[in-house]
Amino acid sequence: xxxxxxxxxxxxxxxxxxxxxxxxxxxxxxxxxxxxxxxxxxxxxxxxxxxxxxxxxxxxxxxxxxxxxxxxxxxxxxxxxxxxxxxxxxxxxxxxxxxxxxxxxxxxxxxxxxxxxxxxxxxxxxxxxxxxxxxxxxxxxxxxxxxxxxxxxxxxxxxxxxxxxxxxxxxxxxxxxxxxxxxxxxxxxxxxxxxxxxxxxxxxxxxxxxxxxxxx
Amino acid sequence: xxxxxxxxxxxxxxxxxxxxxxxxxxxxxxxxxxxxxxxxxxxxxxxxxxxxxxxxxxxxxxxxxxxxxxxxxxxxxxxxxxxxxxxxxxxxxxxxxxxxxxxxxxxxxxxxxxxxxxxxxxxxxxxxxxxxxxxxxxxxxxxxxxxxxxxxxxxxxxxxxxxxxxxxxxxxxxxxxxxxxxxxxxxxxxxxxxxxxxxxxxxxxxxxxxxxxxxx
Numbered sequence: 001x002x003x004x005x006x007x008x009x010x011x012x013x014x015x016x017x018x019x020x021x022x023x024x025x026x027x028x029x030x031x032x033x034x035x036x037x038x039x040x041x042x043x044x045x046x047x048x049x050x051x052x053x054x055x056x057x058x059x060x061x062x063x064x065x066x067x068x069x070x071x072x073x074x075x076x077x078x079x080x081x082x083x084x085x086x087x088x089x090x091x092x093x094x095x096x097x098x099x100x101x102x103x104x105x106x107x108x109x110x111x112x113x114x115x116x117x118x119x120x121x122x123x124x125x126x127x128x129x130x131x132x133x134x135x136x137x138x139x140x141x142x143x144x145x146x147x148x149x150x151x152x153x154x155x156x157x158x159x160x161x162x163x164x165x166x167x168x169x170x171x172x173x174x175x176x177x178x179x180x181x182x183x184x185x186x187x188x189x190x191x192x193x194x195x196x197x198x199x200x201x202x203x204x205x206x207x208x209x210x211x212x213x214x215x216x
Numbered sequence: 217x218x219x220x221x222x223x224x225x226x227x228x229x230x231x232x233x234x235x236x237x238x239x240x241x242x243x244x245x246x247x248x249x250x251x252x253x254x255x256x257x258x259x260x261x262x263x264x265x266x267x268x269x270x271x272x273x274x275x276x277x278x279x280x281x282x283x284x285x286x287x288x289x290x291x292x293x294x295x296x297x298x299x300x301x302x303x304x305x306x307x308x309x310x311x312x313x314x315x316x317x318x319x320x321x322x323x324x325x326x327x328x329x330x331x332x333x334x335x336x337x338x339x340x341x342x343x344x345x346x347x348x349x350x351x352x353x354x355x356x357x358x359x360x361x362x363x364x365x366x367x368x369x370x371x372x373x374x375x376x377x378x379x380x381x382x383x384x385x386x387x388x389x390x391x392x393x394x395x396x397x398x399x400x401x402x403x404x405x406x407x408x409x410x411x412x413x414x415x416x417x418x419x420x421x422x423x424x425x426x427x428x429x430x431x432x
Contacts, residue, residue: 010419013418013419013422014415016418017412017414017415017417017418018415019337020418021397021412021414022399025374025397027399028220041234043399047348058388061413080422081421081422081425082422083421083423084427085425086426087421095316095319095345096315096316096319096320097313097316097320099313100301100311100313100318101413103311103312104312104313104395104413106397106414107417109386110414110417110418110421112417112422113422119387130312138305147317150424152423158241174424175415175420175423175424176308177417178422181237181241181322183238183259184394191420193416193420193423194314195413195416195421196234196237197232197317197320197411197413198233198237198323198326199230199234199327200393200411201233201323201326201393202229202230202233202236202297202326203226203229203230203409204231204367204391204393204409205297205298205326205328206229206296206297206298206406207220207326207407207409208298208303208366208367208390208391209298209301210298210299212306
């Protein structure tokens, strides 16, 4: 299945993720075992034809009016997105955001397991943060090599971001989940996903400003 | 200016925000006072024609080869997005993520000021979290009314999300920045921005899985 969907675009991935979240988290306590594309489309505000197309692309065919088996959809998406194969990550920067991310239990549902946290701050090293003992960044490279870690979560201060990235890349990391506002420079074989939390702020600020305008 | 750009679409907003971040944070310690659309386009991997179009839409015209005054661009974007008018927000749910968001000093740069934090946990109420005293959610509605707060940041557990939202809406909140995975039900005059942090995970997991496939 991996090869067939190798070229799924970012937008398709995001939609599959939304279907997954809706089916696994969003339908209340006792969800029906089947779901129609119209129901998914309605709940997520997506065109129903698009939903059927996406599900068709990962090999799922609905049964007329009955719709789709919800478990079947979740299972297929788990396989396509790789959630069925747990993967380990290191987290660098055990500050507030780093702690919040480690404490977020739901990540395991997506296959992610943060196996170690690193920091340069002596007051943190050796102490438990969200149930994990914080290690010195001096031991970062050897830890990555020893445990064959492929993903790193970056929650350092801006100033340290590129320096840490260089060390991660040298140690063989293949993907970085970047929560710093820094635009990282990496070789082409390393994948970076930037998480711009402040991006949402622009939309909110714009909305509030615009509301003000219409009010006056 | 507010009226002229009233219908800016989400994608345009996101690009403007990226220009803003690049110009205010991303160009190193001693950035040049001018910047060309080609430089911005190259740094952010956007088509240069699009950059010129976006800047034109908010009333900016470049000066041939010299390009744009970087400060001028930032100033224009601040006005369009409303960052020049500081706005106050309440945060509900003073857990790890809530604390991380309050501690993130850069938000003030976008006009956001988290003026109070609320929680139901007695062990937190009255204590300082990221420099703010945590208040009981019982006082939430009266605080919002008294201080004319328009924006709320939602970082509660999933189970509490809708209940808290109903109280926020009843108290007159106009926009909610939702960090819970819950799809909130709100009246049409309330704006919700959902922050799906786990969405990024799907892309990372997919990338790592796909790499595995090509390796074999």
